[in-house]
Amino acid sequence: MDIHITPLDFGKAAVTVVGLSKTFGKVTVLENINFHVDEDEIVVLLGASGSGKTTILRIISGLEHPDSGKVILHNRDVTDLPARERGTGVIFQSYALFPKMSVAQNIAYGLKIRRKPRKEIRETIDRLLELVHLEEHRKKYPSQLSGGQQQRVAIARALAYNPEVLLFDEPFGALDAQIRAKLRREIRALLKEIRVPSIFITHDQEEALELGDRVAVLNSGRLEQIATPFEVYNNPETEYVATFLGAANILNGVVDGRRFEAGVVTVEVEQESATLKPEPAKLVVRPEDLFLRKPENLTQKYQRLADGTIKEVSFIGAFERVVVKMELPEQPTFVVTRPKTETAAFPLRPGQKVTAGVVRFRILKDKKTRNEPKKRAVA
Amino acid sequence: MATNLSAMRHVRGFDVVKPLSITVMIVVMLPLILLPLASIFIFGTGKGLASFWAALNAPEAIFALKLSVVTSFWATVFNVIFGLFAAYVLTKYSFWGRNAVIVTISLPTAIPTAVAGFALLLLWGPYGTLGRLLDPKGVHLMFTAYAIILANIFVTFPLAFGVIKPVFDTMSRSLEEASATMGASRWQTFWHVTLPSLRGAIVSGALLTFARAVGEFGSTILVSGNLASRTQTAPLYIFAKFNEGQVEAANAIAIVLALLSFVIFSILFFARDWFDAD
Numbered sequence: 001m002d003i004h005i006t007p008l009d010f011g012k013a014a015v016t017v018v019g020l021s022k023t024f025g026k027v028t029v030l031e032n033i034n035f036h037v038d039e040d041e042i043v044v045l046l047g048a049s050g051s052g053k054t055t056i057l058r059i060i061s062g063l064e065h066p067d068s069g070k071v072i073l074h075n076r077d078v079t080d081l082p083a084r085e086r087g088t089g090v091i092f093q094s095y096a097l098f099p100k101m102s103v104a105q106n107i108a109y110g111l112k113i114r115r116k117p118r119k120e121i122r123e124t125i126d127r128l129l130e131l132v133h134l135e136e137h138r139k140k141y142p143s144q145l146s147g148g149q150q151q152r153v154a155i156a157r158a159l160a161y162n163p164e165v166l167l168f169d170e171p172f173g174a175l176d177a178q179i180r181a182k183l184r185r186e187i188r189a190l191l192k193e194i195r196v197p198s199i200f201i202t203h204d205q206e207e208a209l210e211l212g213d214r215v216a217v218l219n220s221g222r223l224e225q226i227a228t229p230f231e232v233y234n235n236p237e238t239e240y241v242a243t244f245l246g247a248a249n250i251l252n253g254v255v256d257g258r259r260f261e262a263g264v265v266t267v268e269v270e271q272e273s274a275t276l277k278p279e280p281a282k283l284v285v286r287p288e289d290l291f292l293r294k295p296e297n298l299t300q301k302y303q304r305l306a307d308g309t310i311k312e313v314s315f316i317g318a319f320e321r322v323v324v325k326m327e328l329p330e331q332p333t334f335v336v337t338r339p340k341t342e343t344a345a346f347p348l349r350p351g352q353k354v355t356a357g358v359v360r361f362r363i364l365k366d367k368k369t370r371n372e373p374k375k376r377a378v379a
Numbered sequence: 380m381a382t383n384l385s386a387m388r389h390v391r392g393f394d395v396v397k398p399l400s401i402t403v404m405i406v407v408m409l410p411l412i413l414l415p416l417a418s419i420f421i422f423g424t425g426k427g428l429a430s431f432w433a434a435l436n437a438p439e440a441i442f443a444l445k446l447s448v449v450t451s452f453w454a455t456v457f458n459v460i461f462g463l464f465a466a467y468v469l470t471k472y473s474f475w476g477r478n479a480v481i482v483t484i485s486l487p488t489a490i491p492t493a494v495a496g497f498a499l500l501l502l503w504g505p506y507g508t509l510g511r512l513l514d515p516k517g518v519h520l521m522f523t524a525y526a527i528i529l530a531n532i533f534v535t536f537p538l539a540f541g542v543i544k545p546v547f548d549t550m551s552r553s554l555e556e557a558s559a560t561m562g563a564s565r566w567q568t569f570w571h572v573t574l575p576s577l578r579g580a581i582v583s584g585a586l587l588t589f590a591r592a593v594g595e596f597g598s599t600i601l602v603s604g605n606l607a608s609r610t611q612t613a614p615l616y617i618f619a620k621f622n623e624g625q626v627e628a629a630n631a632i633a634i635v636l637a638l639l640s641f642v643i644f645s646i647l648f649f650a651r652d653w654f655d656a657d
Contacts, residue, residue: 083559100575
């Protein structure tokens with residue numbers, strides 16, 4: 001793909017990365033990454049370990065240099081500037097608070113380096129301590145604070161010098177599950193209040209969906225899709241995105257005109273997925289979009305997929321999880337989740353024959369250009 | 380027998396092994412460490428404090444103590460700064476031969492001090508590899524205070540490095556990276572972030588180096604020439620006076636050196652936590 005972009009194109013974005021590529025030795029870590037982050041926007045880079053997400057963050061902050069591509073912060077090309085001249089605010093996974101400095105000294109650091117007047121520094125510390133609710137911890141040292149408090153100090157410390165963008169490196173990785181959920185809501189609320197563009201990286205899909213205005217899904221150094229949480233979940237553009245974000249049942253087949261065909265299965269597809277000639281494609285259905293009925297009970301509301309036999313029924317709290325062996329050429333097992341209203345109306349047990357119907361699904365046409373990467377990066 | 384022993388171990392809830400093992404430990408230490416140290420003090424003050432003071436106040440004795448402190452001080456200054464620098468370089472950069480450098484820095488620990496002194500003589504002495512070139516120019520390093528500093532540097536070379544390097548190793552890289560993203564230059568990062576974390580290690584390294592240098596004998600006796608009131612350090616003074624049969628004179632200085640090392644080791648023992656406290 002050729003990229004011709006004039007400076008004007010970066011106008012509104014707080015952060016733009018263009019064609020970023022990076023290899024470490026023989027391992028390709030990033031391959032032609034393009035995206036932007038708007039003012040006030042939170043973008044989450046989601047990927048497994050080794051997907052290259054940390055490298056993107058390090059390249060934006062200047063701690064790593066790309067082999068090719070550009071980093072633009074507020075219309076300024078910073079690709080060749082060292083980290084200290086970029087003015088990004090990085091919140092490290094370990095927070096990286098300076099252990100020999102008090103909370104106030106940590107927050108003051110960026111301003112002291114910039115030789116700001118004392119009065120301004122003191123006022124900034126006061127304002128930020130209030131913002132992150134740490135007024136009474138001003139004189140404490142990092143080792144005397146809890147993980148959540150340390151994180152807030154790290155954020156305040158970065159905000160002190162009005163960063164171009166806040167970069168969060170797996171900020172909740174070191175915390176336990178209950179605190180994580182609470183903290184990410186607090187931080188999202190805080191970021192929305194102060195309106196600073198932010199990039200998060202995480203491998204936790206739930207975190208990505210909840211935290212981001214947009215989610216960028218990375219796979220082995222390539223950007224698979226970047227869109228709103230609703231879009232990436234409901235309209236995944238690749239099989240990887242479909243399976244990485246939530247569970248997905250996948251059926252290989254062919255789209256011909258407005259029909260998807262896989263062996264005995266025929267499903268009518270929407271106009272936008274229609275083709276002029278037969279094309280290989282995948283049918284993707286979320287477990288909650290698959291409905292199990294007695295063969296005679298499948299109403300017109302659903303498109304019939306195939307019959308199957310219940311293999312396993314398990315209770316997982318709010319939902320029931322059912323594994324069904326489908327009567328299809330490859331005999332795939334599909335996963336279905338059913339809400340309480342449905343489990344009460346139509347209880348299921350292993351061995352039972354059912355018919356599966358769908359309302360909502362996604363057609364993914366095979367892209368011949370999307371080869372699997374030769375080597376996987378290990379970060 | 381086995382039953383006897385286990386019966387003995389606890390007499391009405393009293394653990395016999397505890398006082399027994401402590402006693403054994405002390406008894407072993409007594410003739411080896413504690414009594415020799417005690418006898419310095421007993422003997423040195425045996426003829427009254429007045430003669431102890433007189434022995435201390437001898438001009439040669441005062442000179443020897445001063446020379447020891449001054450030469451050890453400069454060796455310490457050099458080795459702490461170099462140790463810090465070397466630890467920084469060896470932590471931050473990986474390069475071909477890096478491990479060889481680390482081994483070389485640590486090597487003086489394993490070299491007998493007499494060998495170290497002899498090696499310095501062979502290099503810097505009037506007929507030495509480099510000394511030969513300096514001699515016609517009137518520069519004589521050996522048999523001067525500089526020779527003593529050189530010997531002290533050689534012998535205590537690995538000490539400060541050995542204390543500082545492990546602290547560098549455990550220091551999180553992200554601290555320096557955080558400092559850089561916040562706008563700090565390398566020097567600012569080193570000064571404000573790296574150095575404060577090394578305070579404790581620097582103080583310990585300096586004290587260890589100084590303590591070792593003050594007591595150095597084997598290399599100094601070779602390179603200094605042992606000239607009274609010129610190149611005679613405190614340990615050499617003890618040796619010289621003992622050889623001359625002036626045991627009181629030797630003893631007075633021995634007491635001072637022993638006390639000095641007590642003080643240094645107390646600081647090392649107790650102050651490290653204080654320096655490293657967050």
